[in-house]
Each structure stands twice: as structure tokens, then as C-alpha cells.
Amino acid sequence: MSRNGKGPILRRRRVLQVGAGVGALQFAAPFIIQARGEQPVKIGFIDPITGSLSALAVSEVEGAKWTVDQLNKKGGILGRPVELLVEDSANDTGTGVQKAHKLIERDKVDVIMGDVNSGIAYAIMGVTSEKRVLHIVPGGHTDPITGKDCKWNTFRTCNTTAMDAAAVTGELVKKFGKKWFFITPDYAYGKTLQENFVKNLKKAGGTYQGDMLPIANTDFSATLIKAKAYKPDVLLNNMGGAAQLNCMKQFVQFGMAKEMALGGALYELETLRSVPKEALTGWWVMEWWWNQPNVPAVKQFVDSISPTLGGKKPSARHWFAYVSINAVKLAAEKAKSLEAVKMAHALEDLELPPDIALSPNKIKYRAGDHQLMSDLFVGQVQPAGAGGPDDLFKVESVVPGEQAAGPAEATGCKISWPA
Amino acid sequence: MLQLVLFNLTNGLIVGAFYVLMALGLSMIINLSNVVNFAHGNFLAIGGYVAFVLTPFIGFWGALLVSPLLTAIMGYVIEKVVIRHVYTRNHIYSLLLTFGLGFILQDVCRYIWGPSPLPLNIPADMSAAVTPDLFFITWYRVFMVAVVIVAVGGLFAFLRYTRVGMRIRAGTLDLDTVSALGVNVSALRSYNFAVGSFLAGLAGVLAAGQLGLNPNMGDDLIMPSFIAVIVGGVGSLTGTLLGGLLIGVASALTTVFYPSAADAVIYVIMALVLLIRPRGLLGEEGMLQ
Numbered sequence: 001m002s003r004n005g006k007g008p009i010l011r012r013r014r015v016l017q018v019g020a021g022v023g024a025l026q027f028a029a030p031f032i033i034q035a036r037g038e039q040p041v042k043i044g045f046i047d048p049i050t051g052s053l054s055a056l057a058v059s060e061v062e063g064a065k066w067t068v069d070q071l072n073k074k075g076g077i078l079g080r081p082v083e084l085l086v087e088d089s090a091n092d093t094g095t096g097v098q099k100a101h102k103l104i105e106r107d108k109v110d111v112i113m114g115d116v117n118s119g120i121a122y123a124i125m126g127v128t129s130e131k132r133v134l135h136i137v138p139g140g141h142t143d144p145i146t147g148k149d150c151k152w153n154t155f156r157t158c159n160t161t162a163m164d165a166a167a168v169t170g171e172l173v174k175k176f177g178k179k180w181f182f183i184t185p186d187y188a189y190g191k192t193l194q195e196n197f198v199k200n201l202k203k204a205g206g207t208y209q210g211d212m213l214p215i216a217n218t219d220f221s222a223t224l225i226k227a228k229a230y231k232p233d234v235l236l237n238n239m240g241g242a243a244q245l246n247c248m249k250q251f252v253q254f255g256m257a258k259e260m261a262l263g264g265a266l267y268e269l270e271t272l273r274s275v276p277k278e279a280l281t282g283w284w285v286m287e288w289w290w291n292q293p294n295v296p297a298v299k300q301f302v303d304s305i306s307p308t309l310g311g312k313k314p315s316a317r318h319w320f321a322y323v324s325i326n327a328v329k330l331a332a333e334k335a336k337s338l339e340a341v342k343m344a345h346a347l348e349d350l351e352l353p354p355d356i357a358l359s360p361n362k363i364k365y366r367a368g369d370h371q372l373m374s375d376l377f378v379g380q381v382q383p384a385g386a387g388g389p390d391d392l393f394k395v396e397s398v399v400p401g402e403q404a405a406g407p408a409e410a411t412g413c414k415i416s417w418p419a
Numbered sequence: 420m421l422q423l424v425l426f427n428l429t430n431g432l433i434v435g436a437f438y439v440l441m442a443l444g445l446s447m448i449i450n451l452s453n454v455v456n457f458a459h460g461n462f463l464a465i466g467g468y469v470a471f472v473l474t475p476f477i478g479f480w481g482a483l484l485v486s487p488l489l490t491a492i493m494g495y496v497i498e499k500v501v502i503r504h505v506y507t508r509n510h511i512y513s514l515l516l517t518f519g520l521g522f523i524l525q526d527v528c529r530y531i532w533g534p535s536p537l538p539l540n541i542p543a544d545m546s547a548a549v550t551p552d553l554f555f556i557t558w559y560r561v562f563m564v565a566v567v568i569v570a571v572g573g574l575f576a577f578l579r580y581t582r583v584g585m586r587i588r589a590g591t592l593d594l595d596t597v598s599a600l601g602v603n604v605s606a607l608r609s610y611n612f613a614v615g616s617f618l619a620g621l622a623g624v625l626a627a628g629q630l631g632l633n634p635n636m637g638d639d640l641i642m643p644s645f646i647a648v649i650v651g652g653v654g655s656l657t658g659t660l661l662g663g664l665l666i667g668v669a670s671a672l673t674t675v676f677y678p679s680a681a682d683a684v685i686y687v688i689m690a691l692v693l694l695i696r697p698r699g700l701l702g703e704e705g706m707l708q
Contacts, residue, residue: 050525052635054534186679211678216639218630219434221555222674222681225426228554242536242633249631253546254554274536274631278546 040083041076041338043068043325044103046114046124051091052216052241053116055270056317060116060138061086063321066308077329078338085109089120096120100127110338111136111328113321118142118189125154132418134340136327138320141266142188143196146371148412153344155327155370157320160411161193163404164265164285167376169200171397172283176261177233182210183223183247184238190215193238193265208232213239220247224254237264237282245271252279267381269315272392277383286377286393288316288358297355313390319358323372326356327365341418344370361400368408370415373401426555427671433560435667436567437625439660441640442647443574444618446659449648450591451611453510454502457517459644460637461524462616466490466623467632468528471539479541479628483566487620494616498609506608521637528634539627563625570621571660577614578656587611591654643667646689652702661700 045064047057068084076082085107089096096115103109104127111134115121121140128135129151137145137156141164146156172180180201184190194210201208209230211223217239224247227235235256237247244264251262262282269290272280290313292298301322305314314322327347332338335346348367357363359375366373376399385391405411445459456462469489470482477485501520505512545559578584586607590597598604626640643666651662666685673684692699 049534050529050635052633052639054529054634055536058534211674213674213678214682216635217681218636218639221430221434222427222671223678225423225430225555226675229423242631242636245536246630253548253557253559255548255551256554270535274538276538276540 038080040081041078041328041332042083042085042107042109042111043328044100044107044109044112044114045084045086045321046089046096046099046103046112046120047086047116048091048096048120049086049088052243053091055241056139056268057116059270059315059317060321062309063305063314063318064113064325066305066318067322067325070304071325071329077332078336082325087114089115089117091117091120093117093120093123097123097127100124104128104131104133109133111343113138113324115140116317118145119187121145122149122188125149125151129153132340134328134331134343136324138324139317140189141193143192143411144188146369146411146413150369150411150413150415152415152417153340155344155347155365155372157324157327157372157374158316159266159285159287159374159376159401160371160405161189161265162196162406162411163376163401164287165193165196165200166406167399167404168263168265168283168285168378169197169204171378172234172261172263173201173204173206175283176263178204178206179231179233180206180208180210180236181227181230181232181234181260182208182236182238183220183227184210184212184236185215185217185240185243186212187215189240190238197236197238197265210236213243215240215243217243218246220250221254224250224256228254228256228259232260234261234263237262238266240266241268241271245274248275248279248282252276252281257281267393268317269313269390269392270317272381273390275381275392280381280383280392282381283378284381284393286316286379286395287374288319289377289393289395290314291387291391291395292358292360295354295358295360298358300355301358313388322358323352323356327352330356360398363401366402366405366408368415369411369413371405371408371411373405375400376404423675424672426553427675428668429553430555431668431671432664433556433564433667434671435664436564437622437663438643438647438667439663440567440570440618440622440625441644442651442659442663443571443656444615444622445644446648446651446653446656447587447618448612448615450654450656451587451594452502452506452608454505454513454517455510455645456615457514457641458521458524459517459615459619460639460641461521461528462490462494462619462637463623463626463640464528464632464634464637465493465524466620467539467627467636468532468623469620470624470627471532471537471632474540479539483621483624486624487617490620490623491613491617494619495609495613497616498612502612503605503608525634525637532632532634534634537632539624539632541628545628559628563629566621566625570618574614574618575656583607583610587614643670643685646685648699649689650692650699652699655699655701658699658701665700 087099116139118140121137135154139158143160184194267284331343331347335342351364377395379396470486473482548554549556647662651658674681
């Protein structure tokens with residue numbers, strides 16, 4: 001055969017090159033086989049790295065990367081290195097689901113984690129349960145995930161909205177009164193959160209009004225005008241991220257802090273850092289706090305991770321990722337397997353050791369609903385204290401997770417295992 | 420209830436005035452260049468972030484003057500380097516190009532300043548309410564409205580009394596004839612894009628003072644601008660002015676009665692306008708087609 005009738009297609013030199021390559025492969029083959037034996041444990045991490053919740057997502061990813069580095073230094077999981085595959089859900093449900101399919105079907109991950117956005121976390125559950133992959137939700141709060149729609153393969157690290165609401169309602173009623181006005185984001189998280197607040201408030205004999213607003217609402221003046229007219233004892237700001245911050249700023253600018261108390265279920269350190277000094281006020285729940293003088297392991301954790309965060313203190317989001325990834329290690333080692341069903345069984349009621357729990361009380365993923373029974377830190381937001389620029393929250397009381405969550409049966413969760 | 424409605428009517432006009440500022444820049448670019456600039460909100464964010472960088476050195480007032488100018492220069496350069504290549508192509512090219520540009524600018528902000536919200540400090544006195552009764556009208560909001568009035572007045576004067584402004588107006592009506600008369604249309608488009616970017620930058624500084632900064636702030640604020648342009652009518656700056664105020668008031672009043680629909684109502688208005696009067700309230704016939 002010839003190329004354009006002028007010469008051979010396969011020249012002698014080419015044949016020699018191919019031959020040398022094949023020969024080299026013979027020597028390389030044992031190394032390839034060896035590498036297969038050390039195939040990494042793959043963890044797929046889906047979070048909204050772009051979009052309005054990105055600050056929270058980035059913290060979770062930072063926490064996950066740091067934890068994986070630490071695990072790999074100590075021998076990984078079951079003696080295998082851990083590989084973290086991070087995907088951006090872009091705060092969009094369709095994208096999140098697509099990324100879950102990609103991670104499971106193409107990348108063959110052993111575990112899925114995500115998403116900060118409750119709606120996306122809930123949607124991803126559909127994929128992970130169908131594909132029978134262990135799924136840990138580090139930071140999506142809507143209740144059905146470990147409530148009426150719970151699944152055998154899904155565990156949640158952050159609190160339910162019911163836990164957050166139950167933890168702070170008593171304090172707010174006791175200190176300020178029973179007439180409340182809610183400002184709540186109009187999506188899965190906000191709706192369940194407000195329902196839980198209302199349930200607790202009604203039990204205490206309270207009354208309320210409120211507005212459900214778009215999740216990325218920017219201007220709160222119209223709603224605050226309504227709130228002021230209602231003359232509540234407490235204004236509940238249930239918004240998240242930048243929206244929560246804008247609502248607080250306008251609340252203070254309009255002089256409403258002198259007329260009513262401000263509170264809410266959940267505050268994040270990431271948001272607090274951006275709040276002007278004059279707007280640092282109100283009663284909230286922190287799902288984990290970096291300053292726990294009575295828990296020695298916390299200081300060790302903070303001192304270890306802070307340098308990788310540019311000297312900042314870790315937030316609850318970093319802790320969520322830290323606990324979630326360590327939970328995989330604990331489950332795999334107890335089950336001696338990476339099979340989802342075996343790991344899920346192993347994780348049920350597994351008490352986290354103190355250096356993972358980093359909390360005053362013992363905590364575990366409850367068998368009845370797969371919800372982590374973590375402590376809740378109720379307290380006041382404050383201008384930066386003696387502990388540095390991140391000393392923005394004063395813990396007034398710690399509510400044990402079981403107490404805030406109530407019995408597992410009451411969540412409506414009925415776990416059915418695959419045959 | 421009447422007081423609540425009146426309060427929200429006033430509040431809606433304040434919010435609407437801000438929409439006007441954003442929408443005017445967008446409208447100018449659409450009118451002359453036929454480019455729907457999906458990156459307009461990201462120019463707004465850049466304006467805010469530049470002010471954040473400048474404020475420690477030249478204060479809020481200095482940043483308010485310098486940041487929009489720097490945003491305008493950036494807009495001028497981007498138009499020269501990127502946007503001008505799609506003028507002669509199908510509209511879909513400019514849509515896709517500016518859409519992609521928006522993502523790039525957003526990621527640039529995220530890369531440089533991080534994903535967390537950042538505050539832009541304004542003079543402390545401006546955060547206070549004007550009177551205890553009108554508690555929702557802070558001095559900063561009054562200032563924002565004043566800036567919008569000055570900017571709109573300045574823009575209309577620029578378009579009416581300067582040579583470049585008159586050429587931009589003429590080009591909006593018939594660019595081919597303006598070109599045939601020897602006007603450098605390429606330069607005209609660049610100046611026009613820079614003016615649009617200046618308005619975005621100005622809106623960005625004002626928005627940052629009120630809402631703080633985050634890389635997505637442009638996304639949250641850009642849709643009302645588009646709707647103001649469509650409702651007011653493509654080709655008409657007066658229409659844009661009217662459209663911005665209308666959707667601001669509609670959104671505020673809806674919050675009184677049905678808050679979940681505060682965002683949706685502006686889309687309903689847009690749909691109604693497109694159904695009943697596709698050219699918009701004061702738009703030029705055929706511009707939207």
C-alpha cells in the first residue's frame with residue numbers, strides 16, 4: 001500500500017516506535033494492576049458553589065477538602081485513599097440532579113453528599129435511592145429528608161427546621177412575648193421552618209402574621225412596613241444568606257430594633273461576618289460553634305483547620321462536612337465494606353467519637369430517621385468580642401438534639417430497606 | 420390599611436427609581452446597538468466591587484464618582500474588543516456572547532473578592548430615617564432617589580444638547596442614515612456602550628451601599644431592568660423611566676396583599692403589555708420585532 005502512491009504508510013521508524021511502546025506496557029502492567037488495588041474511595045460532593053448560597057457551599061467544600069486531606073494522611077478509608085469529586089449544582093435543581101447522575105454513573109462514586117439547598121438535596125435523594133448509593137446531606141434543612149420522605153440510604157448532618165425552631169421558640173417567648181411576625185423564604189426550607197415555628201408558638205398560645213418572600217429577595221422595605229404596623233413582640237427573620245443580611249440591615253435602619261426583638265432559627269457565621277456592627281443583634285440558633293471552652297477537642301480542630309481558612313474560624317458548614325466525611329469512614333470501617341446497605345446499617349445509632357462530634361453532648365445518627373442528634377447552640381449575635389473578629393455569637397444555652405427533635409416516630413419517617 | 424398602601428406606594432416609587440437607573444443603561448445599549456446586554460447586571464456588580472476597593476482610599480463619595488467612570492472605561496474596552504464583532508450577526512450571537520460574558524464577570528468577582536457577602540460602608544448619618552413616622556425613608560434612600568433624578572436629567576440633557584448625544588438619538592431612529600451622513604457609527608456605539616456601563620456602575624455603587632455586595636447581586640437586580648425596558652417600550656427612554664416606576668410600585672403594593680407574588684407580578688405586567696401592546700407603553704413600533 002502506498003500514500004498518494006509515493007511511499008509506504010507505515011514506515012520502519014513508526015513500526016519501531018509502536019513496538020517500543022508495546023514493550024514498555026509489558027513492564028508497566030504490574031504497576032497498573034497495583035494501582036487498581038488501591039482504587040480510591042470516591043466521595044461525590046454536590047453543592048451550589050455559584051448562586052445565592054455559594055458562601056455556605058464554599059465553606060462546606062473547604063471543610064470537605066481539609067477532612068479528606070487529614071484522612072488520607074492517616075491511611076484513608078479501609079486502607080484506600082479518599083478522592084473528593086466536587087460538583088457545582090449552581091443552586092438549580094435540574095443541574096443538581098444531573099450532577100448526581102454524572103457522579104454515580106460516570107465517576108462511580110461510593111457516596112454522594114449534598115446539597116446546601118434543601119430543594120436540591122431533596123431532589124438528589126430520588127437519584128441516590130434509585131441507584132442505591134449512600135447519601136449524606138451535610139447542610140440541607142427541610143424536614144421531609146429525614147421525615148415523611150426519609151430513605152434507607154439518606155442521612156442528614158445539619159438539623160431539621162423542626163429542631164431549630166423548637167430550640168429557640170421557648171427562649172423568644174419567655175424573653176419577649178408571643179406576638180410574632182415572620183419573614184420567610186418561599187421554598188421548601190422556609191415553609192417547613194415557619195410551619196414548625198407556628199406549631200410551637202400556637203402551643204405557647206401565641207399569635208402571628210408573616211410574609212413568604214422570594215428566596216433571593218433584595219428589598220424588604222415593603223414587608224417591614226407591614227411588620228411595623230402589626231406591632232409584634234418578635235420579628236422572625238427566616239431568610240438565608242444575603243437576603244437575611246439585607247433584611248437585618250433594613251430592620252435596623254428603619255429603627256425597628258427599638259420596638260421589637262429580632263430572632264430566627266438559623267444564623268451562619270459566613271453571613272454574620274458581613275453584617276454591619278449596628279445590625280449585629282437578635283436571638284438565633286447556631287448549629288455548631290467554634291468557641292466551646294468546655295470541649296477540648298474543639299480547640300484542637302479549630303487550631304488545625306484555621307490556617308487553611310486564612311486564619312478564619314471554622315463555621316458550622318465546615319463542621320457539617322467534617323462530620324459527614326468522617327461518618328463515611330466510621331461506617332465503612334464498622335461494616336468493613338463500602339456497600340451502601342451495609343454502611344447505612346452500620347451508621348445507624350453509631351455514636352460519634354468526641355474528636356468528630358466536637359460537641360458537649362454525645363451525638364449520633366438516630367436509627368429511627370437517620371437524623372444526626374447534634375447539640376443546638378441558642379444565643380445572641382453580638383459585635384466582635386474579645387475572641388477576635390469571628391467572636392460574633394454568645395452562646396446562652398445548649399439544647400440537646402434529642403430534646404429539640406422529639407421522638408423519631410413523630411417525624412413521620414418509616415424507613416424501608418431494600419430486599 | 421390606607422396608610423399601609425400609601426407607605427408602600429411611596430416605597431414602590433423609591434424602589435422603582437432605582438430600577439429606572441439600571442434600566443436606562445440597558446435601554447440605551449439596546450436602542451442604538453440592538454444588543455440585549457445580559458451582562459449588564461454584572462457591570463453593576465463590578466461597579467459596586469470597585470467602589471468597595473476604592474472606599475478605604477477616597478471614601479464613599481469619591482468612590483461614587485470614580486467607580487462608575489472606571490466601569491464605563493471597562494465597558495468601552497469590552498465593547499471594542501468583544502461586543503462589536505456581533506453587531507452584524509444574528510441577534511442570537513449577541514445574546515449568547517453577553518450571557519457568557521456575564522458568567523465570566525461573575526466568576527471574576529467571585530475569584531477576586533470571594534463568595535461571601537461584603538459590606539460597602541456608607542456615611543453613618545445616611546442610615547438614619549428621615550422622620551420617625553416615615554421610618555422606611557432613610558437619608559440614603561432619599562439620596563438614591565436624588566442621584567437617580569440627577570442622572571436621568573443629566574442623561575436626557577446629554578442626549579439633547581451634546582453632539583454625541585444627538586447622534587446617539589438619531590442612530591436609535593435610523594443608524595444606516597446616520598452612517599451614510601458620515602458619522603463614525605463604530606465610535607458612536609462604543610461611546611453609547613460606555614454611557615450604559617457608567618449608569619450600571621452608578622447603580623452598582625448605590626445598590627452596594629444599600630444591600631452590600633455579593634457576586635450574584637447583578638443577577639438578582641437585572642430582571643426588573645429588562646422588564647422595565649420591555650414594559651416601557653424598546654426604543655423609548657421615557658418609556659423605560661415609566662416602566663421602572665410602574666413595576667416598582669406594582670411590586671411594593673403586591674407585597675401588602677400577596678407577598679409571595681411580589682416578584683411574579685412584574686412578569687404578569689410584562690406578559691399583559693406584550694399581549695395587549697407588544698411595542699410597550701411608549702415604544703417604537705417594530706423595535707421589538
